[in-house]
Every structure is written in structure tokens, then in C-alpha cells.
Amino acid sequence: MEIGLNHYLVLSTILFAIGLVGVMRRKNLLMLFFATEILLNSVNISFAAISHYYGDLTGQMFAFFVIAIAASEVAVGLGLLIVWHKKHNNIDLDNMSTMRG
């Protein structure tokens, strides 16, 4: 059976939906970061697939930069997470509601 672009795109969408579920569901900040990683990866798949099926390198370049940015984001995010943990000794999302309207 021929694997076309649509298959990859559907796969990417399913992974994205799983990532959304994680983002909405998780109350622990670290778990939230995991879900964010899933989102970014699903998008990378879709970029690579489109790049392959249209003979264009732009998609791969974009995925490359997404990886770079994700890495730096993790670094800074974890740093902030550690500082928060030192202060409050827990990382539950429900306790982090100081920016309320």
C-alpha cells in the first residue's frame, strides 16, 4: 500500500492531539514540559514529510531549527522550574496562580 503525504499528516495530527491532551491534562509542571515536547515533535514529522513529498528542503531546515529552539527552551525552562521548586517546594500548577485577573 502506497504511503502518501496524507498518511504522515494524519499521524502528525494524532500525535499533536495527544500532545494537546497532555497539555490540558497535566497539573505537574514537569509533565507539562513533556507534553510540549510531544507537540514539537509531531510538527517536526509533518515538516519532514512535506519536505520529502514536494522535493523541498525548506521543511527539513525548519525542523532543524525547531529542534535547536526546543533544546534551548528546555534548558531555560528547567532552570526556572528549579528556582520555583527551591522557593515553594512543589511544582503543582494549581498553586501557581498569582497572575490572576
Add this chain to the structure above:
Amino acid sequence: MELFLYTALFSPLVGSLFAALFGASPKTKIAGIVPSALLGVSFLSSLVLLVLVMGTGLTLHVEMMTWMATGDLYIPFGFVVDQVSVTMMIVVTLVSTVVHVYAIGYMDHDKGFNRFFSYLSAFVFSMMILVMSDNFAGLFIGWEGVGLCSWLLIGFWYHKESASWAANEAFIMNRIADLGMLIGIFLIYWNTGTLQYKEAFAVMPSLDNAILTWMGIFLFIGAMGKSAQFPLHTWLADAMEGPTPVSALIHAATMVTAGVYLVVRANPLYSLVPHVGLFIASLGAFVALFAASMALVNRDMKRVIAYSTLSQLGYMFAAAGLGAYWVALFHLMAHAFFKALLFLGAGNVMHAMHDELDPFKMGGLGKVMKGTFLMMTIASVALAGIFPLAGFFSKDLILEVAFVEHHYIIYSVLLFTAALTAFYSFRLVALIFHGEERYKLFGIHPHEAYKFMLVAMSPLLLLAIIAGAFKMSYFEMVSKLLPATEYHVHSAATYWIMTIGTQLLVILAIAYAYKKYTSRDIAVPDGTSKMENSFAYKLLISQYYIPYFYQEYIVKAYRELSEVFWTKIDQKVVDATVDGIANVFYQTGERTRVMQSGNLSTMLKWMVAGTVALLSLAVVFGLAARYSVEIKTFLSGLGV
């Protein structure tokens, strides 16, 4: 030449603004002297213009600037000095100057001295605009201006509730009539396409008679308000709440004559609809009798003179309605002089008697106030129409007009009213200046007014005596503009019988008044005499119960209606709607504020929800764009 026009027009305004500078300061004499001087300047300019118009028959027409020029509508600030307007200008400026100088003395002890002169000069300015304007819009501006200044001046002592009530009554009644006038002006514009006098009157003969009738009627409704014809007459008597100089200027000589001026100015229109003119004349005659009857028994000095004004206005309208426009204007002029003199004299009496108005409480003042006595007597003689004073030439001319035009009913009514006029005028003079000094019972010590006030009144005295001599030269001047009908009774015998008969009637009335009111046993009526309890007396003293009728059935009903509108509609509907809209926004904010809970998890859920919404929009619009042709055919098939 235009310089004189602008000087005459704008000097009162400058005077008013000058006095207004001192509005908040305590009384200062200069705030009275400068406006009076400027009015004198205005009078001199009007005099120059009179000489010009009379001598050369030239009319001066200037357009100062454009007011409205939109589409087909063109209304300029234009002024015209022709025979009619120069007559009015002379009357207005002369009486105003006299009143201004008089008021410097009269308002001597009043705290609002500066304010008074500002208002008074502003009034004169509005009146000048009214008489000098060359189109109906300018006339209306002046009309409203005099109404406003009249309100300010009647309610001058605003902390007196009766005064502010009277001022409101005057203004509102005028406003009601102004609606009629506006409709008339709209009709004129609609049918003739212009508001300039010359052009509008040139087009009118070609218009439909029904339209012209309506125009005439509506314009006259405006005149009815300003000149206090029945049924919009109650404000004039109540307007006596204002200071006496105000009554002299506004309610004798100028504002109330604006209605007559309007009819005279619109004479081309009224000549085309003689049935409207007949109605005006009949109403005028009726008002003359009506007002004279109320003056017979009244116990308020100024009110008697006010009713006298009302009566004479009826005379003027009778003349104008019958087509004798120049006669009406002549009577306007003569009447202005002696009526203003009467009012100013009454002011002197009031001041002497410490604002007492009941003539029954006065008496024998002739011994103390010789100057005022002389002036008021001569003014009353002029009013009664005794030869050779001014009233004879103007009033008797109106009687002749009625007779010659074969309107015998109007003639008899006016004749009877002349008798009544003589009677009540001299009743007043007799009660005040003759007989026993009843004022001594009330502990009042009267004294004559300041010398300069009497000097100021003297021009009016002079004119009241000699104005009749100008009749012929006046006629020659004004007949260049107004229809120049000379009214001659056909047979000389009838003429002499009429004239002598009228004089005899008047003299008899005067004698009767003197006999009745100078006897030794006049006492202050206290409600117990037989005459006071008679039906006729009660009817007349309460002004035929008309004010009562207005108060009970019109004012009260309107007030109830206003209350209903206020509580039910304004508060419940309008306010509720506005508050409701504001509330919607506020509640939306309150409800959606919950979204910003600060909880990251909740916010993430909202973010995903927003993304879903945007995605659905993208799908919907994409489908619509893709299938737009099919959608259009589908909808047109449905008949949308």
C-alpha cells in the same frame, strides 16, 4: 451711508457688552451712562437715515455677510432701511434712549443695576435686527432675541417667584406662537424659494390663494403671540412684574408692536388675502373691547396701563387688517410715545409710593408731584384722542378707516372702546392725582422723581403733543412703500358729525370718570361693597377667568402628562435602555474575568479552545470560498 446703518444697528450691542463687563461688580454709574450715550448715538444715526429716506426717497440695502448658503437655500445677514423700517428705527431708538436715561434714576438703589442695562441694550439690539432685517430669517432672529431679552427683563428680580413665573409665562406663550410663525416662514420658503422680502413678495401674486391664506394665518399666529392678542394675551398683564422701565420700553413701545410690524411688512401678502385681513381686523376690534373692559375695574396701576396697551394694539391690528397699513404704523408711532410716557410716569408714582400699585391707596398726589402729574395727564389726553394731541390724529383715523370701508360693526366696537379708554385712563389719573390724600393713612411720604428723569421724559411729552402734525409728511414718505389709500369720508357732513360726536363722547366719559373718582368719599374698597360683589365686577377683575382656565385645564394637564412621560418613559424606557447597554458590557466583563484565573492549566485549555474555534472558522471560510458558486445558485433557487 452704510456707516450710519451699522452705527444705528450695533451701538446698542456695544453698549450691552460694555455694561455686561460690570455684570458681577457692584453698581457703577458708568455702566448706565455709556449704554445710554451709545443709544443716543444710535438715535442720531437713525435720524440721519430718516432725513435721507424722507428727503430723497432712497432706500439703503446692505448685505453684511452670508449666513447660510447650502444648495438652493441662500440666507444672508442683510439689512434694509426703507420707509417702514426707518419709522420703526426712530420709534425704537428714541423711546429706548429716554428709557435708558430714566432707568439710571429709577434703578438707582437696585443691586442689579449693571446687569439691567446690559439686558436693556441687548433688547434694543435685537429689536433693531428685527426691524432692519431684509429677510424673514433675520426677522425671526430678532423675534427670538426680543423674546429672550424680554424674559430676562421681566424676571429681572428673579428671586421673586411671581416675577420668574411671569417671565416663563411670557416666554412660553411667545414660543407657542413662534411655532405658527415658523410654519408660516417654512410655507413662504417652500412656495417662493426665497426668504428675502422683495423676492418673496414678487412671487406671491402667482401663488394659489389657499396657500397664501395659510401663510397669512400662520404668520399672524406669530404676531398674536408677540402682540398679545386673544387668546395669547395673559402674559402681557403678568409681565408688569418687571421693573417699570422694562414695561415702558418693551410692553408699550417696541416688542409688542413687533407683531404689527410683521403684518405691515407683509402687506403685499395680506393685500392678496383680504379675508384673512378681515379676520385680523375683527380679532383686533374684539381685543380692543376685551382689554378695555378688563381695565375698567382693575386695581393695579400698571395693569390698567398694560390693558390699555393691549387695547391699542387691537386698534392697530384692526387698521392693518382692513388694509390701512400706514394708519396702523402711524398709530404705532404715536402710541409708543404717549404710552411710554404713561408708564414712566407710573414709575415715578410707584417710586414715590414705595412700590404701592393700588390707585385707591393713593390720591391727591398732584399737589406733591407736579411734573409727573402734568405728564401723565397730557399722556392720558393723548390716549383718549382729544384734538389736537397725537392720539386724535391716529386713533380717529382708524375709526374713519373702519367707517369708510363699510365695516360698521368694527366701527361701533372701536367707538365704544374709545369711550371706555377715556374713562379708565382718567379714572386712573383722578384716583392717583386728585381728591383726598389717602396715602397718609398708610404712612407714606411721597416725593417727586429726580430732575433728570423728568427731563428725560420731556421729549416724549413733546412728541405726544405735536406728533399729529407730522401726519401728512409721514404719509408722503411712507406711501412710497405701503399702499397709499387716503381715507376720506364721502360727505363733509358725515365727517364732521363723526368727529365732533367722537370728541363729545370722549369728553363725556372723562367728565364721568372725574365726577366718580374725585369725590370726597372714595375709600379703599375692601370687598364688601355691592359693586364688588356683582357678577360683572367679579368677571372683569378676574380677567374673564381666562388665566384660571389656562391654569386648571391646560397647565395642570400638561404637567400631569409631563410627569407620566418622565417616570414611565424617560426613566423606565430610555434610562433603562442606556443602563442596560452599559450593564451588558459590564456583565460580560464580569463573567469573562473568570477566564483569567491564573491557573496555567485552565488557561491552556482556553488556548486550545480558541485554536479549535479558529480552525473551524478556517474550515468554514475555506468551504465557502471553494463552493461559493454552488452556494449562490442554491440561495437564488430559494428566492433570497
Add this chain to the structure above:
Amino acid sequence: MFEAVAFYLFAFLTITMFYIAVTTSQSLYALSSLAAGMIFISAFFFILGADFLGAIQIVVYSGAVMALYAFGMMFFDTTRDVKEKQGNKAIILGLSILSAILVIVIVSAPIVGNNIEALYPVTEGAGNVQEVGMVLFTKYLVPFEVAAVMLLVAMIAGIVLAGKKMDLSLTLMTEAEILMMKEEDKNKKALS
């Protein structure tokens, strides 16, 4: 044929791994399944002929990022179950399924699919790594440099945020101050 088998196999594995990462209540399992998921995604990259990208994925993601997460988890008590007060499950599921459907509808629309043109076309003959290199250092040079700066910034930020006594700067302090600081630390340790 091979391609289809590989695709479905790896698809199944990836979805399973990520599902576990999202739903488990133990953070250690979540971490491990996430790492496994990353590896399987790199398999996709290799299937699609993006060799360079696949290698990068393994090295950076499952190597560096996962290691970072593992180090981060050292700070938290991993044996303790993550207690989560659950929100409304229906909303979560509904929203995510809805968004998935919508995205599929959008990308499978012919108007989107048929109008894509290649901007940087693949040159035949060269290997993937060579092509990536050619494009990266010519057309994407500026983003490349900026990304480098960004990584530097992230690194310094991580160090400053997570380190101890990061507000003091040893290079800016004088000898005497450093000695005084050491004395204080010794006294504190002796007292405690």
C-alpha cells in the same frame, strides 16, 4: 512494501509511547516513554530520507534534552506519585479530538494540497547531508548564527538559574574578600 510496514510499525509504537507519557501517573515512566518516542520519531526521519535530521533528532532530543529532563527530575521526588486534581475529562478529550479532525480536514483539502511549490528544490545526486549543508550555510546562514547565540544565552541562563551562590562573582572579588567568605563558610559548617 517495506516502507508501509515500517511506517505502520513505528506509527503504532510512537503513538503508544506518547500516550503513556501523557497519561501515566508516575513521572519516571513518563520520562522513559518520552525518550523512546523520540527515538521512534527519528526512525520516521530516516524513512523519509532526512538522514541528517534523524541523526540530529537522536543526538539532541533523546540524548541532550532527555538527559536534561533526567537531571531535572533529580531535584524532585520521583517515587512519589504525581497527584493531580483532574479537570473535566470530557472537555479535554472533546477539544483535542475536535482539533484533530479540523486539522485533518484542512490539510486534506485539495485547494491546500495542490498549490504547494518547491522553494529550495532537492538537487539530484548529492546525499542528504550534503544538501542540508549546502542550504544551511548559504540560504539559512543568518538564522543559523542567531540560533547559535540563542543556545549560548540559554546555556548561561541555565547555569545562573540553577547554580548556587550565583549572585556572587569570584572574578570580581578581591583576595581578601574570598578568604573572608571561606572563613564564614567554615564557621557555618562548624556550627551546624
